[in-house]
Every structure is written in structure tokens, then in C-alpha cells.
Amino acid sequence: MIILRGIQTKFISLAKRGLATSSCLRNVDKQIDDILTKDSEYNSIAESYFRLGESHKCLVIQPYVKWGPKKITSISPEEQLNEAAALIETLPKWSVVDSIAIPLDTLERKTLFKSGSMDKLTNLVNTTHISAIFINVSNLKRIQTGLLQENFKKPIFDRYQIVMQILKLHATSKHAKLQVALAELYYVARKAQKSAMFKTSNQDALKLMFQSREQKLKSAINDLRSQRALLRNKRRKMDYPIVAVVGYTNSGKTSLIKALTGDEGLVPRNQLFATLDVTMHSGMLPSGLEILYVDTVGFISDIPTNLIECFVATLEDAVLADIIVHVEDLASSNFDFKRAHVLSTLKDLSKQTDAPNLMDKVMSVGNKSDLVKKVQNDDVIAVSSKTYTGLDELRMKLEEAILKATSRQKITIKVPNGGDELRWLYKNSTILSEEADSQNSQLMGCKIIITSTNLQKFKHYFVNTK
Numbered sequence: 001m002i003i004l005r006g007i008q009t010k011f012i013s014l015a016k017r018g019l020a021t022s023s024c025l026r027n028v029d030k031q032i033d034d035i036l037t038k039d040s041e042y043n044s045i046a047e048s049y050f051r052l053g054e055s056h057k058c059l060v061i062q063p064y065v066k067w068g069p070k071k072i073t074s075i076s077p078e079e080q081l082n083e084a085a086a087l088i089e090t091l092p093k094w095s096v097v098d099s100i101a102i103p104l105d106t107l108e109r110k111t112l113f114k115s116g117s118m119d120k121l122t123n124l125v126n127t128t129h130i131s132a133i134f135i136n137v138s139n140l141k142r143i144q145t146g147l148l149q150e151n152f153k154k155p156i157f158d159r160y161q162i163v164m165q166i167l168k169l170h171a172t173s174k175h176a177k178l179q180v181a182l183a184e185l186y187y188v189a190r191k192a193q194k195s196a197m198f199k200t201s202n203q204d205a206l207k208l209m210f211q212s213r214e215q216k217l218k219s220a221i222n223d224l225r226s227q228r229a230l231l232r233n234k235r236r237k238m239d240y241p242i243v244a245v246v247g248y249t250n251s252g253k254t255s256l257i258k259a260l261t262g263d264e265g266l267v268p269r270n271q272l273f274a275t276l277d278v279t280m281h282s283g284m285l286p287s288g289l290e291i292l293y294v295d296t297v298g299f300i301s302d303i304p305t306n307l308i309e310c311f312v313a314t315l316e317d318a319v320l321a322d323i324i325v326h327v328e329d330l331a332s333s334n335f336d337f338k339r340a341h342v343l344s345t346l347k348d349l350s351k352q353t354d355a356p357n358l359m360d361k362v363m364s365v366g367n368k369s370d371l372v373k374k375v376q377n378d379d380v381i382a383v384s385s386k387t388y389t390g391l392d393e394l395r396m397k398l399e400e401a402i403l404k405a406t407s408r409q410k411i412t413i414k415v416p417n418g419g420d421e422l423r424w425l426y427k428n429s430t431i432l433s434e435e436a437d438s439q440n441s442q443l444m445g446c447k448i449i450i451t452s453t454n455l456q457k458f459k460h461y462f463v464n465t466k
């Protein structure tokens, strides 16, 4: 769901003009609630894969391919382990007790690990007080999970399960809940269809149940998408420049928008996937031009594609923005890896959504500059959302880019004092300053920002006709 937040008075004025969504979405609300809560047969199957209520002390294992084409060179196993631990720590009541990286020659082995590594891990499991094992690969095969569980006598989780649990916990809006439910359904249906339960129960009925749930979820998501498209058109008509803020999870997107807008409704959190809703926040550029910042869902590497696809819809607003601010965490040890991941996701998005000029709209902002001694990257605008350093420079650069991207121009225009022209300009442009003309007191000199279309209209109404 798109939620519009901003400085309160602005929120009210924007909401009155039809930008807030709640009333538009009310009619589909009940239908969505039913899909999410009343499907008891599905819910009881899904619960067996996701253990939201449990608390766990985890051993985190990072398998990594040591050589050959499958070897990952862009991020070290230690850095992967750090990210894996951050995922676990994001779940309330889950903690990391120990972590270990294990070299492999392939990820395809039935037991995943060779016997030597298996012995080493069994010893570690038996001598450490843990209640579960998180193996940081995107998706374990059912046979791998089964054999590892049998060997270690502890529940085994893969990355998909952990990310899904975080998403389930953090999804608050209907739209986010529906998308998470769809991502979960793909996982549950695939696992259930391969399980013993599926072989012994009425397979056709189970398949039908999954298919019907998928259809209901997709249709509800499509309804919401149409609502969003309507809202987008409304916003376009109102001509607010839009700045989408994207980036790797935890880079500080929400914090940056909060620092730029002063919006107290925003709550940055030191968690992965803290933001799962696309929200809008009004802000002002140095000239007084009002813009909307769009907060978005963070990116993360190594997530199964159907999980990503579910979130592409939420990024539609980003794709259609006038400028895309890419927030990067300057203090992150794997800065280059994260940058490459976000840029390649944006490139994919540009292809999928048929937006060929998407990459031209990207502006790189290096956040958390307060945590580094020296900013190494010359190609970013360095800021700190914590100390507010660099924000004025960022606003200036944004203004420059927005004026260019939205064909707006700053001009000075002379209009009759108190006339229709002035009233029209108040409605259709941003007035930066106005002062009486020194040579003719009947005239006002107005410095304005106006779109090319509105300038044409102004000329048509007030210049050509006279």
C-alpha cells in the first residue's frame, strides 16, 4: 500500500487533494483479510515451514564453493556470515551462538557437506548450546534439509525461510502482506508437493487449493496495482516531482528521508527489511519547490527470484520516479558488492518494466559519512542522516537534477499586480519571490519555477490572446 506521510499540515492538504489511499482501498480490504486469515487448510500447512513464534539459538553455517565457475569472488565467506548473522538478529528472540564457513566443491551434494566437514560440524553442534542451524544458501533441496536434520537432530533453516519470516513479521500494509503471502505460497507449494504428506493425501485437492490461493492473491495484488496506477496518475496531474529512494537493506533510506523531510512518522531501525511498504513523504528543495520522496523496500543479494518478483510491484513507483536516489552505506565493509547488486537489480528492473532510461535517473548518495574517516568514493554525494552533514548539498544537486528531468525552469516574469495572471501562477507554478517592479508599480516581478507545459499554457492564456 502507498502511505503518504509528511509534515502533518502537508499531509492533510495532500490527503484532501486525493493523494492518500485509504478510502480508495477500503473496498478491497475485506476480500484481502479473508484471503490472508481465513484459509485455514493452507495456513496449517504453511505453519509447519515457518516458525514465527519460536525462539532459537542458532549456529550459522556459510557453505562456499572453493574453486571453479560457481565460486563467488565478489564477497568473502566471512562477509556473507556477517550478513547471515544480521538476518538472524533481526528476528526477535533469535540469536547467533556461533558461526562457521565451510568450503565445498559443489552445493549439489545430498548431504551438502563431505564426510570430513560433516564430522567437524557434528562435533560443533554437539558441543555448542544451540537449538537450530541456519545454512546461509538461498534454497536447500528437500533431501538436503532432511538428511542434515537427521544428522544434526536440530531444525535446519535456509535463507528463503529466514527472509520469509522477517518479511512476514515486518509486513504491515495489505499490499506488503499480499506480496509476502504470494512469495510464501510458492515456497510452501513446492515443498509440500515433494513431501510425504503430498504423496499420501489427496494430491489433486491439494494442488487445486494451492492454485486457487495463488489466483486469489494475484487478483488482489492486481486490484491494488490498479489503485496505485490511479494514484500515480493523480500525482502526475498534480505535478509533484518524485524522488524514489532505493538501496541495499539497512543502508539508511528511511533515515535519509526522515532527515530531509523532518517526518517524525518515519522510524528507522537497525534491522534488515525494516521497510516493506512504499511510502510517500513530502519535502522541500532549496528554492521552495515541493517534492515527494518515495521510501522503498531494501535490496538483498541471493534471494530466490520469485521472492524478488513479488517485490518488483512495490518498485513500480521507483521506476516511474523523476530521480532515483541510490543510498549506499559508506561504512559497509562490502560496499562494492552491495553497489553491484543494487545496480544490477535496477538494470533488470529497467528491462522488465520497459524503462530504458532508468539508469540515467540514478544519483548515488553515500550515507553514514559520520562513521568513516575519509570518503573514498568520489562518485557519491556524501551525507550523514545522523549528523545532517551534506544534506544541503544533496538538496541543491537534487534540485538541479529535478529541474532538468521534469523540464522545469526558473524564470522571472512580470505580471499585473493582483491580476488573473498572478493567481494562475500561484496555482500552477512555484513562486520563489515577488516584488513590485521599480519602473511600473502596476507590475510585479515574479521569480518562478514552472514546467514547460505550464509555461506554454501561461503564454497561451495570457500572452497570445492579448
Ligand SMILES: Nc1nc2c(ncn2[C@@H]2O[C@H](COP(=O)(O)OP(=O)(O)OP(=O)(O)O)[C@@H](O)[C@H]2O)c(=O)[nH]1
Residues within 6 Å of the ligand: 247, 248, 249, 250, 251, 252, 253, 254, 255, 256, 267, 268, 269, 270, 271, 272, 273, 274, 275, 276, 296, 297, 298, 299, 367, 368, 369, 370, 371, 383, 384, 385, 386, 387
Ligand atoms: N551512524 C549512522 N547511522 C545511520 C545513518 N543513517 C542510518 N543509520 C542507521 O542505520 C540503520 C538502518 O537505517 P534505516 O534508515 O532503517 O535503513 P533502511 O535502508 O531504510 O533499511 P530497510 O528499510 O531495512 O531496508 C538504523 O539503525 C539507523 O539509525 C547515518 O547517517 N549514520
Ligand SMILES: [Mg+2]
Residues within 6 Å of the ligand: 253, 254, 255, 268, 274, 275, 295, 296
Ligand atoms: Mg527503511
